[in-house]
Amino acid sequence: MGYFAESFAELYNADGWIDMGMFxxxxxxxxxxxxxxxxxxxxxxxxxxxxxxQDHYK
Amino acid sequence: MEDQILALxxxxxxxxxxAQVTNTMFAEMYYYVTIPLMVLIHAGFLLYExxxxxxxxxxxxxxxxxLAFAFTIAAWYVFGWWFYWALPTWPLDLAAGAGxxxxxxxxxxxxxxxxxxxxxxxxxxxxxxxxxxxxxxxxALFAATTASIASGALIERIQTVGFxxxxxxxxxxxxxxxxxxxxxxxxxxxxxxxxxxFGAAGLVHAVAGFFALGVLMNLGPRVGKFNADGxxxxxxxxxxxxxxTGLMLIIVGFFGFLMACIILPGExxxxxxxxxTTIYGTPMTLSALxxxxxxxxxGGIIGAWVITRDxxxxxxxxxxxxxxxxxxxxxxxxxxxIAVSMVAGMILKPCANWLEGLGIDDAVGAVTVHGTIGxxxxxxxxxxxxxxxxxxxxxxxxxxxxSFFGQLVGAVVMFLLGFVPGYVVSWLVDKAGMLRIPDxxxxxxxxSVKVPAQAYPESMISSGSDS
Numbered sequence: 001m002g003y004f005a006e007s008f009a010e011l012y013n014a015d016g017w018i019d020m021g022m023f024x025x026x027x028x029x030x031x032x033x034x035x036x037x038x039x040x041x042x043x044x045x046x047x048x049x050x051x052x053x054q055d056h057y058k
Numbered sequence: 059m060e061d062q063i064l065a066l067x068x069x070x071x072x073x074x075x076x077a078q079v080t081n082t083m084f085a086e087m088y089y090y091v092t093i094p095l096m097v098l099i100h101a102g103f104l105l106y107e108x109x110x111x112x113x114x115x116x117x118x119x120x121x122x123x124x125l126a127f128a129f130t131i132a133a134w135y136v137f138g139w140w141f142y143w144a145l146p147t148w149p150l151d152l153a154a155g156a157g158x159x160x161x162x163x164x165x166x167x168x169x170x171x172x173x174x175x176x177x178x179x180x181x182x183x184x185x186x187x188x189x190x191x192x193x194x195x196x197x198a199l200f201a202a203t204t205a206s207i208a209s210g211a212l213i214e215r216i217q218t219v220g221f222x223x224x225x226x227x228x229x230x231x232x233x234x235x236x237x238x239x240x241x242x243x244x245x246x247x248x249x250x251x252x253x254x255x256f257g258a259a260g261l262v263h264a265v266a267g268f269f270a271l272g273v274l275m276n277l278g279p280r281v282g283k284f285n286a287d288g289x290x291x292x293x294x295x296x297x298x299x300x301x302x303t304g305l306m307l308i309i310v311g312f313f314g315f316l317m318a319c320i321i322l323p324g325e326x327x328x329x330x331x332x333x334x335t336t337i338y339g340t341p342m343t344l345s346a347l348x349x350x351x352x353x354x355x356x357g358g359i360i361g362a363w364v365i366t367r368d369x370x371x372x373x374x375x376x377x378x379x380x381x382x383x384x385x386x387x388x389x390x391x392x393x394x395x396i397a398v399s400m401v402a403g404m405i406l407k408p409c410a411n412w413l414e415g416l417g418i419d420d421a422v423g424a425v426t427v428h429g430t431i432g433x434x435x436x437x438x439x440x441x442x443x444x445x446x447x448x449x450x451x452x453x454x455x456x457x458x459x460x461s462f463f464g465q466l467v468g469a470v471v472m473f474l475l476g477f478v479p480g481y482v483v484s485w486l487v488d489k490a491g492m493l494r495i496p497d498x499x500x501x502x503x504x505x506s507v508k509v510p511a512q513a514y515p516e517s518m519i520s521s522g523s524d525s
Contacts (some may be wrong), residue, residue, distance in 0.1 A: 014334065019186040021178060021179035021185075032175060035174050042129070046222065
């Protein structure tokens with residue numbers, strides 16, 4: 001966890017900012033793990049939502 | 059002298075650099091603005107759908123609409139965007155390789171459109187990338203719009219989660235594939251058949267309309283819609299002004315939707331350094347939209363008024379008018395737009411009546427407005443625009459021109475891309491017991507069963523409001 005850069009100076013050159021993600025976890029496997037977490041949460045919400053909905057119709 | 063030349067060269071370089079920054083920031087702002095404009099489409103669909111619903115189901119309809127918006131956008135992020143970039147050459151190229159422009163294929167999609175691995179740098183904040191986010195956002199709103207179009211047709215009897223599953227399939231796989239094939243310079247419908255659909259008459263509207271038809275065939279009508287002898291009853295929504303205002307908001311959003319269909323000049327991803335184009339690289343200006351969208355809206359309203367004298371159908375005609383010319387908004391003359399859109403407004407209600415006569419309960423006429431008129435628009439362009447080059451000046455010599463045959467092939471493909479997934483996914487959802495709300499619950503009212511809130515104070519609801 002934590003931000004990947006301690007200084008932005010090394011990320012700026014004559015062409016401007018270098019082409020890379022500037023989000024927390026950029027350049028690591030964090031993005032993929034966050035995607036897994038988000039997908040699991042979305043699927044869990046759908047499953048729970050459907051379970052509750054079927055209860056309403058009984 | 060040499061010093062002066064060096065100073066002048068440095069000044070020119072500085073001016074060019076500043077101009078490029080301005081162009082980049084303008085392009086970023088341009089597409090960014092289309093995103094909230096397209097959110098207005100959803101505000102419109104929300105009002106439209108809730109107004110067309112009876113009092114007892116108002117909030118349930120609103121909730122369903124909001125969830126379709128939310129889940130479609132999330133799913134578009136996880137895998138929908140990948141469909142668009144990966145599939146332009148598939149299935150003609152079963153390996154889904156890169157096309158002539160080399161901005162397609164699974165390799166390209168894997169590099170820029172997946173929210174994990176190396177491509178994640180283009181799926182989130184990036185220090186040097188001012189384009190990916192605004193393009194993704196605009197396409198996400200296209201996807202959500204496609205899903206929302208189907209939503210209105212299904213109100214008052216479809217289960218919420220079952221509908222969300224259908225909406226995800228429509229907004230990602232169906233629309234993403236349609237856009238890859240027909241709205242991409244490498245798309246096989248474009249390169250092999252000259253398919254032209256500037257404003258997505260087929261790949262958004264027809265796909266969504268016929269997806270809705272596929273779902274409707276498994277879902278069945280609302281309780282009380284049809285009598286034992288097959289005749290239909292009119293089920294009035296609880297608030298016609300809300301519905302009509304919602305439709306007008308959709309029209310406002312369409313201006314953003316259609317301006318997002320233009321590729322601006324001067325960027326690394328532009329077709330030209332100095333000229334705006336369509337997504338096919340053919341000539342296009344915002345001025346063309348300035349002429350043609352208002353004229354199409356006007357023609358559609360007038361055409362529907364001639365036939366119906368009904369404000370609901372007049373505003374539906376407004377939508378239909380724009381959809382009828384959306385495929386060729388870049389090449390139609392204004393008077394042509396008036397004529398075509400008036401015809402669309404006139405055929406709208408008879409087409410909806412015909413569908414109802416087949417026992418299909420399309421609560422808001424979405425199949426007709428978006429599906430039938432979308433296909434009508436594709437075919438009209440095939441007749442009027444035959445011979446126009448399918449791609450811009452950069453295209454290979456064997457580029458196929460627009461033709462009636464090519465538009466017909468595109469129309470059939472768009473019909474199938476909508477109807478088949480709609481029918482199949484809703485059949486599967488039905489088999490899982492997640493499609494149709496039990497008739498007893500429909501009769502009681504959905505809000506009292508599944509929504510912990512009330513649309514209106516009790517004192518405002520008359521005894522006949524929910525009928």
